[in-house]
Amino acid sequence: MKSFFYHSQKWAVITLVSMGTLLLSPLSNSQDNFTHLPITNEGWLKPFTPLRIINNLYFVGSYELGQFLITTNEGHILINTGPHGSVPLIKTSIETLGLNFNDIKILLTTQAHWDHVGGLAEIKRITGAQMLALEDDAPVLEDGGSSDYKHPQGRDPVFEPVMVDKTLSDGDVIELGDFRLNVHHHPGHTKGASSYSFTTAVANTNYSVLIVNMGTINSGVTVSGMPGYESIQEDFRETFISQLELSPDIYVSAHAGHFYLHEKFKPGDVYDPTRFIDPDGYVEKIKYYQKIYLDQLEEERATQTQ
Numbered sequence: 517m518k519s520f521f522y523h524s525q526k527w528a529v530i531t532l533v534s535m536g537t538l539l540l541s542p543l544s545n546s547q548d549n550f551t552h553l554p555i556t557n558e559g560w561l562k563p564f565t566p567l568r569i570i571n572n573l574y575f576v577g578s579y580e581l582g583q584f585l586i587t588t589n590e591g592h593i594l595i596n597t598g599p600h601g602s603v604p605l606i607k608t609s610i611e612t613l614g615l616n617f618n619d620i621k622i623l624l625t626t627q628a629h630w631d632h633v634g635g636l637a638e639i640k641r642i643t644g645a646q647m648l649a650l651e652d653d654a655p656v657l658e659d660g661g662s663s664d665y666k667h668p669q670g671r672d673p674v675f676e677p678v679m680v681d682k683t684l685s686d687g688d689v690i691e692l693g694d695f696r697l698n699v700h701h702h703p704g705h706t707k708g709a710s711s712y713s714f715t716t717a718v719a720n721t722n723y724s725v726l727i728v729n730m731g732t733i734n735s736g737v738t739v740s741g742m743p744g745y746e747s748i749q750e751d752f753r754e755t756f757i758s759q760l761e762l763s764p765d766i767y768v769s770a771h772a773g774h775f776y777l778h779e780k781f782k783p784g785d786v787y788d789p790t791r792f793i794d795p796d797g798y799v800e801k802i803k804y805y806q807k808i809y810l811d812q813l814e815e816e817r818a819t820q821t822q
């Protein structure tokens with residue numbers, strides 16, 4: 517077992533993290549001027565086998581969190597990280613695939629929540645990658661979650677702020693080398709929640725692929741409208757409509773359970789993109805979250821009219 521040393525400035529401790537791959541030096545000086553929310557799900561930082569999903573799309577996440585690498589002829593696009601402390605896992609996953617971590621050129625996220633963006637600033641610092649984000653999530657990324665809509669009065673940062681180099685809108689196309697990635701604004705979960713799609717071919721058959729942000733509702737959120745997010749009801753409604761209009765052959769998402777990663781792939785399985793073909797599972801999952809939204813909306817309305 518090889519090891520990796522990680523230096524946390526805030527706590528002034530050296531923590532030994534057993535990683536399975538030798539990393540000779542600390543990745544970078546972490547800037548820990550934020551509140552470290554407790555990691556309540558041990559799967560968030562539990563290593564998982566990195567895998568090739570289809571062609572140039574790879575899973576480089578943890579057991580529970582979906583982080584995705586897209587390779588191109590001019591470098592990589594990384595979508596999502598985990599919370600603070602997740603960068604060594606991502607780096608190890610990328611290197612285990614035989615790819616170069618320093619080739620990350622573009623950083624994206626599907627939602628500006630701390631459990632998916634806690635490593636972006638660190639990776640940007642190490643690789644010099646450009647941070648691209650939906651316009652409505654950019655302020656939250658840049659202030660470390662202080663302006664999250666659940667906290668209209670503001671709060672201390674809960675992840676390392678990451679400066680956004682370019683903002684994105686629905687319908688934008690991200691270009692890197694010969695690769696094109698379509699941007700979908702799917703607000704509700706966060707104001708700038710987003711999904712990304714592309715089409716790719718295997719043996720002369722085209723497959724549409726969607727990295728989707730599921731419209732889940734966090735505890736404490738009022739979907740009929742709340743002070744920090746007046747249009748949340750309409751946003752969620754439009755997001756589910758938009759997501760049902762998309763009909764991906766293959767979908768993946770920010771949490772393993774959202775796309776049944778552990779049912780579709782077991783460590784040791786060989787590369788086979790067909791294992792991820794699941795158009796019906798996609799529709800079922802979107803409708804499942806849509807129903808939760810509609811049920812909660814109905815409940816809120818019933819309470820409000822009492």
Ligand SMILES: [Zn+2]
Nearest residue numbers: 627629705734
């Ligand atoms: Zn979230």
